[in-house]
Amino acid sequence: MIRFENDYAEGAHRRILERLLETNEEQTPGYGTDKHCEKARTYIRKACDAADADVHFLVGGTQTNTTIIASILRPHQGALSATTGHIAVHETGAIEAIGHKVLTLPSEDGKIQAEQVKALVEAHWSDAAHEHTVQPGLVYISHPTENGTTYSKAELEALSLVCRECGLPLFMDGARLGYGLASQGSDLSLADIARLCDVFYIGGTKVGALFGEAVVIVNDALKKDFRYFIKQRGGMLAKGRLLGIQFETLFEDGLYEEISAYAVELAMEIRAAFTAKGYSLRYDSTTNQQFPILPDAVLAKLGKTYSYSFWEKYDDTHSVVRFCTSWATKKENVDRLIGDIKRL
Amino acid sequence: MIRFENDYAEGAHRRILERLLETNEEQTPGYGTDKHCEKARTYIRKACDAADADVHFLVGGTQTNTTIIASILRPHQGALSATTGHIAVHETGAIEAIGHKVLTLPSEDGKIQAEQVKALVEAHWSDAAHEHTVQPGLVYISHPTENGTTYSKAELEALSLVCRECGLPLFMDGARLGYGLASQGSDLSLADIARLCDVFYIGGTKVGALFGEAVVIVNDALKKDFRYFIKQRGGMLAKGRLLGIQFETLFEDGLYEEISAYAVELAMEIRAAFTAKGYSLRYDSTTNQQFPILPDAVLAKLGKTYSYSFWEKYDDTHSVVRFCTSWATKKENVDRLIGDIKRL
């Protein structure tokens, strides 16, 4: 079975494993206070053009979302999110488990627009009994979204402006951020994101690392006491250096961008193969996840050799599925898949 | 600086890193459903002589404690713990953050005794207004304790009996379990622990792994839906195989026991050096952590070459400090330390 079902099927980029081996016997202090973490922070601040940002390293996505949101909201506030947002559907109620409602905004493509945020905020405050309802407290977006779509610079600027007008921190879940930055046609840089968001994270788990997410807190007001939150929510790795070493490797000379671009390129080839064959796409993704709408018979056939994720039933005879590439995807496997698509 | 301050100063046992490299390009399904996790589960069940136990892999200690306790207690219940228990002092209120009080029992050495549990439970139920107070819901112990002490089989049997009489699950935090099993004079086996506890975990972070804790649920009543809790509390690693591979390596042929014994042996040599020199020990630890009471002048001198943890002031001129060994400790460094102690 050749796996295209997700972007975390392999271990880590070889250079990361090598670096772990090289540094294995070094003795370092714990909990993210070592020199590897410090170097990684420096590289990331530079990549983000955000010299004053706080950078922290956590282990996984759900944990990172929970920790950041816990650190921002007061108990009567909720997080705005697209109905399809990861925090709204796929974290077993982790946000509710820390006491907060996810205030969902309808979305066809996984993105939310500035006007939606504005409308919800205005509706809240114009309600005479607003204290009977959850107060909007922050805006959560994912980039790329769970559907592979991305925000344009203009869209993110509009969102950021509304958030600042409304006093709502803007938080970007960047579990797949590399693939968003490498998205074909994307005009958003890391520096733009750091300028427009209040806090975001740079995903490592799906982009070359064994695991790990780098949180970048740009807004000074959100920096205070964040290490307490990491510890309380179980994210403070004793051997914090493991995260430092990985992000050091990814950001010291552009590895993160390079392997992201590679994965997106392969994904676009798969996309082209499906569309050339006349199949439609459920979402217009220009990132590493592709969502073709395929006849169930075709899926059965492809499924003998390739694994994919089932997304949803489209109609009685078609399904939407997900094919993912990643930094680890082998070119020859993509070629073989494309050949098989052509021969369908 | 030669570090004896903790037992997580290095990376992982070389065999673990090699195995990660060997398996790096394998494609596996996510979230702990891969074959490495399955193998590791089999090895651990065997080592525990607990064929029906559920085995889950989590990333770190605080997360594991939180997840297990969340899965057991109802909202009005609390966890009994020694006042020195990790959950009572060093987890930034993680247990309270999930809604539960830690009901502390005084302890000189880090252990709690069966009679203490019994007395607290009886006091609760004999209070006419018991519903105005937190109901005892489980008993948390650490083995070895935070002070390096260990339970004897007789002590654990007594605790287990009282817990079963009182209807309280007994949960053992085994963050350093290897060093407890290898403790000189210990008569407790993994199989005993599995027989006497309802749930426990086998720590990897401090015993050879990069990170990772293996939770063993023996009591059927505690097994239901545990994967939801792992996910909700942020402990479900996308690349679950990383945990599987590490525990597979540690348990396939006795590596876990072997490296634990090595660390304890070195620690006992350090202990002997201090006592030979006439220094007392704060706790009677037969595990990898040693707590000598030293004159501050001596500490200043040793501190030029060796790092240790400050534990507490003993009197105006003495302090209790902690020297740790681990699977990674170099024999030559211990020899050098012992030489320096002799020359004090």
Place this chain on the structure above:
Amino acid sequence: MIRFENDYAEGAHRRILERLLETNEEQTPGYGTDKHCEKARTYIRKACDAADADVHFLVGGTQTNTTIIASILRPHQGALSATTGHIAVHETGAIEAIGHKVLTLPSEDGKIQAEQVKALVEAHWSDAAHEHTVQPGLVYISHPTENGTTYSKAELEALSLVCRECGLPLFMDGARLGYGLASQGSDLSLADIARLCDVFYIGGTKVGALFGEAVVIVNDALKKDFRYFIKQRGGMLAKGRLLGIQFETLFEDGLYEEISAYAVELAMEIRAAFTAKGYSLRYDSTTNQQFPILPDAVLAKLGKTYSYSFWEKYDDTHSVVRFCTSWATKKENVDRLIGDIKRL
């Protein structure tokens, strides 16, 4: 201003105040253990034909919903509710604040149907990654709903059946239960409700009492330790007798039913006046709340004399508003309103 905006604009039924005066100097033990509470429990069990039910008294609706749900769900479970359910919109995230997601089902009229519950439950369990999502844990309904609509016996039986098949406790919020029982055409008795639900409450605040809700727990599995939950959630009134005295008065000789019927009768007269005048109703309510769709000009006119609640904009020139009656509504005020409607 004559108030029809809600059903809690006045104090309490005169007989309740008299009884409070009569008993004022009695000395009773606290926290709901007095003889008035005991009598009230007996009357309520009889009215529900549920001799084994546990009956508890709490102060208000949000508190009661929170307490009941906290006592039933495990942390990874959520409460199913109509999108319009009180717990989903008007409790400032109280359910999320105790850690649980509200899993909403779309509803036009405020009710949910057995098939919706079944579909959601089946979708959950058929998802291979179900532990990544919130597990359905109970079903919350309000009767009458926030829109004044009511369940028929057949609907409630179907819901109850599905809930039992799915292992989900069925919880009825009866903040306005009296008005539901008195609803014209209703075929549901208190005994039916007690037979078909696992837990429900009989609202006092809106039906004659100063305040207070009587929780009836029918399902034995939900009875354990409920008093701890009342205390922890702040609902255990020191002078519990205040609640006992009120429910004793309401249930000793049918006062609750009598004053509910009176309020519904007046509401139906108002409804008839609006429809006679050609106005439509937003919901087909046969209870004490009526929701006419009125031209904004008409509203401005009526608003000079009568208060009502704004519900929602219907179109550019019309709004949906709510007129409530209650046990305290004066017949002459209703007559005056009806006269003014006729003269519009």
Place this chain on the structure above:
Amino acid sequence: MIRFENDYAEGAHRRILERLLETNEEQTPGYGTDKHCEKARTYIRKACDAADADVHFLVGGTQTNTTIIASILRPHQGALSATTGHIAVHETGAIEAIGHKVLTLPSEDGKIQAEQVKALVEAHWSDAAHEHTVQPGLVYISHPTENGTTYSKAELEALSLVCRECGLPLFMDGARLGYGLASQGSDLSLADIARLCDVFYIGGTKVGALFGEAVVIVNDALKKDFRYFIKQRGGMLAKGRLLGIQFETLFEDGLYEEISAYAVELAMEIRAAFTAKGYSLRYDSTTNQQFPILPDAVLAKLGKTYSYSFWEKYDDTHSVVRFCTSWATKKENVDRLIGDIKRL
């Protein structure tokens, strides 16, 4: 049985019940926005000499403690309290249930001293790994304490000063505040309390009202969004006027002070009777609660006519018990008790 076991055995002061009757048919808006609440707020601000204070009305003590603490602390912070503080022992873990640890300070008499607070705060911040422990977030005191003792003005000024130096809001639980103000020898006025605390409440439940606590928020930084917290924690009474009417009555012409003084006077007579007879007191209480240490044989005898609370075993043949007076205590019952004490 003549009850001295607590101070909530009767209903309410007759003037409160009369006022409830007089106003019963008034129609008012809900949720504390009516004119009675507004009047009560004005009276209370005046009594506290705190023209800018926010005043809110809640139903009971546990609820009020929970709501205030939830509104102040961030998730990684805890509340400092005496080990005997109500929040530390008698609220079924309500503070933990909202996510916060109670950081206890040892206390013999129920009070905490400025130096204890300072020491705990300094210990926290001087710990290099302070983010592994709960951060001090506020200081909770009760006045009078659960043991009937009171703070002097000098003590409260010292506490207040330390709290402000440490950036910790000072919160006074005044469930029995009236009895503290009337305490013989007390030099603390309501205005002093408002000047020295950041937030406190004036208890009604135990001092003349049917129920109700008036929260006074003096510190501007703590005022924001407090109504959301009241609603979320279930404390927003639909008929908020019930609370307004009661506090209006208690504060319009000094009733609160008058009935508090009456109760304290009677308590001091009981105290004098016990000490005249040679019995010691467990606590030096000058308020409405008295804690004599009595031979168990004496208790058995008194227990035939009078109820008291068991507090703790003193030795094999003696117990500490509590005798309470209140606004409702009958002079003749106190005289009879005193007579019986004399005749022991």
